[in-house]
Structure formats: C-alpha cells, structure tokens
Amino acid sequence: MHIGVAYADKFKQTWLKLDMPDGSTVREAIERSGLLGQFPEIDLSQNKVGIFGKLTTLDAKLSDGNRVEIYRPITADPETVERRDRDE
Known part of the structure; x- marks a missing residue:
C-alpha cells in the first residue's frame, strides 16, 4: 500500500512517500521512513502522531x-501569543 509520512520542524517540511505491506502500523511507517534518524528531536514516546x-x-x-x-x-x-501580538 502507498502511504505518506510528514514532519515539519521550524525550518524544514518533509513529506515522504512509502510503499508499506498491508497491515502496517503508524510506528512501522515512521521507522521505515528514516525520519527518526534525520530529526533526532523526534521522540515517539513524547511526540503525538496522527x-x-x-x-x-x-x-x-x-x-x-x-x-x-x-x-x-x-x-x-496560543492565547498568550495572541495577546502579546495585540499589545505591541
């Protein structure tokens, strides 16, 4: 099956297309994508996925x-950021 995996840090957006076996999980797709090596700040125990x-x-x-x-x-x-922008 064809899927995509996307991640964006402050400077770069990455979207990769992968072929995965039927029944693959989100974790397997992320691991196969290579993004964990490319972006060491990704911690799957902390980062949410969707x-x-x-x-x-x-x-x-x-x-x-x-x-x-x-x-x-x-x-x-987000509420604090909005207030700061209005106060300037």
Missing part, C-alpha cells in the same frame, strides 16, 4: 493512501 490531522496511536493500522503526521510539541500557549 493520520490526516486526527490524533491516533502508534499501533494504529494504516490503509492505502494514509498520510501519517508527526506533531511537534506546542511551545507557546
């Missing part, structure tokens, strides 16, 4: 055409 913008688990089974996404932790409270 499929097409919906949170999921690492052991979720993939379907043909899925896009696996690895999310960065939120570093600022």
